[in-house]
Amino acid sequence: MSWWVSCADILTLVARDAVFMIGGPSWDVPTGRGHTIGIGHCSTISVRLYNFTGKGDTDPSLDPKYAATLNKKCKPGDKKAAVEMYPGSFTKFDEDYYSNVSKRRGLFQSDAALLDDGESRTYVQLQSHNHGLTFARDFGASMIKMGYVGVLTGNQGEIRKRCAFVNLFVRKWKIVQNNYYN
Numbered sequence: 001m002s003w004w005v006s007c008a009d010i011l012t013l014v015a016r017d018a019v020f021m022i023g024g025p026s027w028d029v030p031t032g033r034g035h036t037i038g039i040g041h042c043s044t045i046s047v048r049l050y051n052f053t054g055k056g057d058t059d060p061s062l063d064p065k066y067a068a069t070l071n072k073k074c075k076p077g078d079k080k081a082a083v084e085m086y087p088g089s090f091t092k093f094d095e096d097y098y099s100n101v102s103k104r105r106g107l108f109q110s111d112a113a114l115l116d117d118g119e120s121r122t123y124v125q126l127q128s129h130n131h132g133l134t135f136a137r138d139f140g141a142s143m144i145k146m147g148y149v150g151v152l153t154g155n156q157g158e159i160r161k162r163c164a165f166v167n168l169f170v171r172k173w174k175i176v177q178n179n180y181y182n
Ligand SMILES: *[C@@H]1O[C@H](CO)[C@@H](O)[C@H](O)[C@H]1NC(C)=O
Pocket: 051, 053, 054, 055, 056
């Protein structure tokens, strides 16, 4: 354990704590910052609902009943409306996620894709059957693994002076400020 933390580490820590605060493992953070937990926007699923192969069709991997429910919430062309990611449990992302996905009721294509691969499909079905017996443990382990994805070492990266900005931007910003005040 080192006492250096990177900005990415801080985000991971914040994520972990936010997850805990809403009562368990939870995720909607590929772009993190600013998204609401458990909400998806119609813009991200409209192609699945209305133009999957460009012929005005619906993604066949979507349960038709669930698709009908989503159609009501996301009218064609609506980009702004929000939909619950996991109906019934959208403020907590837990093992219910897997039972929904196994019934082809995952909101995103990335959810449906879990059923295309033998290994991930087996895992989804296992979690769905055993009601998430190992879910919390596995989630923690995968968060730690993801923390190692794409880590920059040596002089590949930089230590940021301000977490939200690369240093070049901070330097430019200071120049702008100095010119403004002097
Ligand atoms: C559906 O996709 C096709 C092919 O990409 C495109 O030409 C068409 O304009 C799309 N329709 C709508 C309503 O977006």
